[in-house]
Amino acid sequence: MSRKEKIMRNRKRFMVLCMAVCLGTGLLAGCGTGEKNTHTGSAKGTTEKKTFVFGDTTFNPENEEPDVNPHNAYAGWACIRYGVGETLFKYSDSMEIQPWLAKDYENIDELTWQITLQDGVKFSSGREMTGEAVKECLEHLVEVHERAKGDLMIDTITTEGQTVTIKTTEPKPTLLNYLSDPYGCIIDMEAGVTEDGIVAGTGPYIAEALVSGEQLKLVKNEEYWGGEPGFDEITVRTISDGDTLTMALQSGEIDAAYGMPYASYPLFENEDYTFSSCATSRTFFAHMNFESPVIQDRAVRKAIAMGIDKEGFVNTLLDGNGYSAVGVYPDSFEFGGDAVTTETYDLEGAKKVLEEAGWVDKDGDGIREKDGKDLTIRWLTYPSRQELPLLAESAQATLKEVGMEVQINSTADHNSIRADSTAWDVYASAMVTAPTGDPEYFFTTHCLDSSSVNNGHYHSDKLEELEKEMAKTFDTERRGELAVKMQQTILDDNAFVFCSHLKMSMISKATVKGLVAHPCDFYEITVDLAPVE
Structure with a gap:
């Protein structure tokens, strides 16, 4: 069965499960075009509280939140x-x-x-x-x-x-x-x-109760300096499983969702729901572990970069909800996209690279060997970003064709595992590479000797020198030029493989207004979030 067929099968499964849940609980009207759930508003002339429930896949310790x-x-x-x-x-x-x-x-x-x-x-x-x-x-x-x-x-x-x-x-x-x-x-x-x-901030809502990895209770800040918040109470629920999130929105348990699986989108493409989408610099990418003997082989890194089908991942597994990546930043950035070059998807070329480096399949089992060791890649990732396990499975399939065995470990415990440089070879994660609107952020966090999340212990003398200049440069044009050089440095080393940039969407009931996707992926629950009157 093809990946596309699997996605279509899952969509049908979601629909059947949602109908079953709704019928079993008497909530059928909340699953179709019938009567709306009453979370998001109150009748005129009443004092009923305006409440809102938000489902989010990412609010948990697994994502360091x-x-x-x-x-x-x-x-x-x-x-x-x-x-x-x-x-x-x-x-x-x-x-x-x-x-x-x-x-x-x-x-x-x-x-x-x-x-x-x-x-x-x-x-x-x-x-x-x-x-x-x-x-x-x-x-x-x-x-x-x-x-x-x-x-x-x-x-x-x-x-x-x-x-x-x-x-x-x-x-x-x-x-x-x-x-x-x-x-x-x-x-x-x-x-x-x-x-x-829980802290005391200045925002439109006050954190009242929190259970880590489960939910956050918010109440309206009556003295908010920036206007009148639209809801009296808000609950943020952590729902890391995509199928569960889908059913929660269909059944009316939640009023909006962040992190919905792309395969579920068609279920909400009707007048009862609203999508807010925008292109972001959130990037799905793979870190190479330079402490790993197999990854220290330049040919292996190059072959991995050549063996990942970025277009297939975006178009088939993400249903087009993203953009294939070349470097750190999307095409919308002057220093992104076509400004740099990297390996292209080329399975035959990857085979040749490995062959020339001495990786051959002598025993005919489909996996190449060198110096008596199989070409096995331990691929670490995590499930709360719905797209990452899909990326792992896609890479596993295509890299097998060039003679690599990819062993996937998709776990919520990824943070402790990636701290052990002996436990993985490739670590795939997602992050907003330019949340500050400036190109320096990714390099200072991921690529330098001093970087806090240089997971693979990558080092480049050239990159360190370029960063010294970047750190002191106020001119934005020059910063862009340096960003291109810095990207090209890590791409030439195949220190990272940038797979796709995310088109981020939030889905809400049509009874809600003001839930708007933003390019930096920061601002979600704002003073403008409110029920439709």
């Missing part, structure tokens, strides 16, 4: 996505920096930035957001968060009223970009962090 404390791992993503926290600056729809909790700024010199804060902003604790409160937050951030410390390079912070002056240890052209990263959500350090990882 165990809570909403932005100073903890990648939990800032949950903090900003669910309307709890806000940053000093944010991104427009065109990924341009604009003030948010800040209202103005001035770059005094290469090391000094002066930021003026909005007036009248309160934390959900009731405390005023002053310059001193922002100073306390940022100082704690760089004290406990290694990635933020390396990104921001803060030397000193001084305040006077609503003015915050930041001095960096070296020129930091992208300081405002990094202050817009989810870890930069401004929280009240006097209020502290609860045992459950």
